[in-house]
Amino acid sequence: MVFDRARGSRMFDRDGRAYLDFFAGASALNYGHNHPALKRALLSYLEQDGVAHSLDMLTVAKEDFLTEFAARVLGPRGLDYRVQFPGPTGTNSVEAALKLARKVTGRQTIVAFTGAFHGMSLGSLAVTGNAAKRAGAGIPLGHTLRIPYDGFSGGQVSGLKLLDSMLADSSSGVDLPAAVIVETVQGEGGVNPAGAIWLADLAELCSRRDILLIIDDIQMGCGRTGPFFSFEAAGITPDIVCLSKSISGYGLPMSLTLFRTELDVWQPGEHNGTFRGNNPAFVTAAAALREFWADSTLEKQTEERSVLFEERLGELADRHAEHVAASRGRGLVWGLDFREPHLARRVADAAFARGLLVETSGSCDEVVKLMPSLTSTDEELAEGLGILRDSVASAVGG
Structure with missing residues (x-):
């Protein structure tokens, strides 16, 4: 299939057929395709010959974004974070977070969880759980301690109690780690939400043991779970936060690594890259903050729709x-978790044939994953759920 254009919650192939998008660029398009307010801001900037690429130089676009981000996101939540532009994609943000945690603490080990996905570069793969993705590294992936995520093995194994016990025992062979990295909802791992109490317990453990807490909010941030940050519902304040995907608002490459001010131990040029100054992305990101995060309307709407789903x-x-x-x-x-993994792919194929885009996730691609844009209309959401219902009936009926 060759797609030609997109608007709002729909994509169109080159023959003009419309597809309802419940994939949303793997959550890079939380505000839909080509949102008019963001598009106008981008076109205006380009028509004025605005700076497109600037490395670390300060530009009007970068300054505007930082001002809006502080006013609409950090300030209202009382978050005293430095904002780093580590590179264009999510895995760049994770690499910067891991590197900074090791530099600050002088320790090497990172605690990661079963079912985790953090990116495709080597540091990110080391803390990723999926065997197939890890195998692509071609080399051993070390300096990681893997523990069970919330609900692993039917909730019979408590990863947090295990970690705390091993750190308390000097004979466990486990050294004090630099950081813990976690997703509040594992997306690629099969749509596994961690409970608010579990997350709060994890934050308390990290604080008590002097371990940095990194929240990977690349796929679940920017309103995907309701609040701007997915960890807000748990009432915790991470030491480091990774953002990408929908932070640009328009699907343009952009990522951020946020960290507590006292953790800013970077030397000038110590962590750099060519494409950190993506000014068109700064423009659409600032426009998205003004359009969607001036008040709590979008957050409340997403929480109401969560009940519907x-x-x-x-x-x-x-x-x-x-x-x-x-x-x-x-x-x-x-996510819909199928007992037989092949059924998830069959449902996704049936949905595609009916004009609905969804993806699969999980250890064996056994989960049909739904991520419509946050700006979808009620009618579009009802339409997509109806197509999904028919697709499941068709798939399980053979």
Whole structure:
């Protein structure tokens, strides 16, 4: 399939057929395709010969973004973070976070979780759980301690108790780590939400043991779960936060690494890269903050729609309980977990044939993953859920 154009919640192939997009660029398009307010800001900037590439130089576009980010995101949440532009993609943000944590603490080990996905470069792969993705590294991936995520093995194993016990025992063979890196909702891992209490317990453990807490909010940030940051519901303040995907608002490459001011131990030029100064992305990012984060309207709407998805997908899972093990999610990221992994792919194919774009995730691609844009209309969400319902019925019926 060759796609030609896109607007809002729909993509169009070159023959003009429309597809409802419940993939949203893997959450890089939280505000839909070519949102008019963002497009106007970008076109105006380009028409005025605005600076497109600037490395670390200060530009009007960068200054505007930082001003809006402080006023609409950091300030209202009482977050005293330095803002670093580590490179164009999410894995660049994770690499910067890991590097900074090791530099600050002087320690090497990073604690990561089962089911985690943090990127495709070597440092990010080392803290990623998926065996197939890790195998692509071609070399051993070390300096990582892997522990169970919330709910792993049916919740029978407590990763936090295990970690705390091993750190308390000088004979455990486990050295004090530099940091813990975690997703509040594992997206690529199969849409696995961590509980607010579990996250709060993790933050308390890190604080008590003098371990830095890194939240990877690359896929779940920028409103995907409701609040701007996905960790807000747990009432925690991470030491370091990784952002990318929808931070530019328009699908343009951009990422940030946020960290507490006292952790800013970088020397000039110590962590750099050519494409940190993506000014068109700064322009659309600032426009997105003005358009969607001036108040709590979008956040409240996403939380209301979360209830709708929970109800509809719960009904769908109950109707096909023989084939669907569970439905789970938060905000506007949801998954249907199939007992037989091949059924998830069959559902995705059936949905595509009916004009709905979805993806699969999980250890065996057993989860049909839904991530519509946050700006989808109620009618579009109902349409997509209807197509999904018919696709599941078709797939499990053979």
